[in-house]
Amino acid sequence: MSDANSKPLNFLEQIIKQDIDSGTTTKLITRFPPEPNGYLHIGHAKSICLNFGLAEKFGGECNLRFDDTNPAKEELEYVESIKRDVAWLGFRWPGEVRYASDYFDQFYEWALHLIREGNAYVCHLTAEQAKEYRGWATQPGKPSPWRDRPVEENLADFEKMRAGEFDEGACVLRAKIDMASPNMNMRDPILYRIRKVSHHQTGDKWCIYPSYDFAHGQEDAIEGVTHSICTLEFADHRPLYEWLLNNLPVPMVPRQYEFARLELNYTVTSKRKLKQLVDEKRVDGWDDPRMPTISGMRRRGYTPASLRNFCDLIGVTKSGSTIDVGQLEYCVRDDLNNVAPRAMCVINPLKVTIRNMPAGETQTMKQPVHPNREEMGERELPFTREILIEQDDFTEDTSLSRKKFKRLVLGDYVRLRGAYVIKAEESIKNEAGEIVEVIATLVEGTVGENPPEDIKPRGVIHWVSATENVDCEVRLYDRLFNDPAPDAGDKNFLDALNPESLTVVKGCKGEIGLQFAQPEHAYQFEREGYFCIDAQYSNGSTLVFNRTIGLKDSWSDKV
């Protein structure tokens, strides 16, 4: 890293560097702690890149740990998807995946410890009563009548809770802190509640489960996490996080730091809302290519490199920010432009017959796989008397200026990419008046050569042989929401759903080499965009391509 060109350290990197330089931290340990109650989305990608990235950068380690303290909302399917997504992004965790539930025995012991020390009690207030007792922002809460019971009674009741002798909601274990604290989290927060449901990891072993607050700091301490990084909304919990650590015989004391979560415009990043889209079948599952989930983006054709680069570019701060999706799209194009082999695919075909090309003859054109990367080799394109071009690439309107329409115009010339310059001689229409065929002539000697001085092609268009090609379906995606802030204020995000977020086009014709396309492998369809095989919809007989993202288009809105 050169001093002049290296990226400035973000605030967390600065803190960590200081801790390492001063010897406060000998080895950095972080963790990514998702709750397995949904699929990971782009916002999680930021946290993943941050936590794992920090560990990589400072020679430390980052654990993958499931915060599975609420079995009512969690599922094994989510656990599996999360592991897959983190690994796909290219991150590795040391040893086995961790679970908060791995430590339930220890948490129980620590709960007993708090009770014995007079720092926790079993409270039999109902939820409604507890809410009343908690007070309001400007008014302090009042102590629960159960607050000062003898230790022995608390011990006995807590044991009954564990043994299942109380119904759900009958009572909870609370920390005894300060009912007058201006921080609501310190007004005797709940440590354990009764949940008579089986857990995806521990089965029916427990019917009481620790709260987030009673689990998180202790998990960090058990794992030796030095820097526990979470999002801003947990800043209010930090005093409680520290109180528990200071009142429990934990092996070490981690520090919590908060950063701003990622928000993207035209996007919803809320597991609850994404789950609603899935449950109500507004989309085709958590991995629908329109979803901002990691699995959806993977299926759409986004690459790990593009996501990681994106997370790198947006930075890490404490100021709430909404990033323009254009920034994400830039990262995807940037990576794909570099790595994607080029191919031609005609999405809405229009037949062109080359009059001066003999029927039955096939010429083989050669094109580089990538215009800027010779090492990727060449591909072969069969050129025949009948070819297909994009319907939008032909017009009879001869009044269009060369600047406004750089494609094929009746009576004018255009370059067929990687092949001849042709001239449109006439067009043939059906009864409905639609153009169904163009008759053209090719200009001899223009393969790889410029045409004579007097012939000026208007532009370059893509094409494919009408007889030697591969049939495919193309799925064109647009943003899922039309509103830049679909869930702002009291808006119903479903109202902002874009009815045209998916356009399925069948009967597209791709160049012959596309028959060997592999799932998740990106191609650039020249002049169209980046595409990849959809692993779910494609099978032996049908090829289905997802459009990951279109090419940058700096002209369509100007003409």
Next chain:
RNA sequence: UGGGGUGUAGCCAAGCGGUAAGGCAGCGGGUUUUGAUCCCGUCAUGCGAAGGUUCGAAUCCUUCCACCCCAGCCA
């Protein structure tokens, strides 16, 4: 309202008392057999506002304003 957090360009974001980095978007131009890529140039007398300290303030002090978060037996 009580507490917590944040305000630097259309969107992000450096800056840590010495005279506003960088990226995205935009705009102008060049190269180009992809209207792509690439290249060049341009884009804040200004840092939420007002005062103050200082030779000097986005950086320090004071007051004010705006926005976000918490007030679940969710995380």
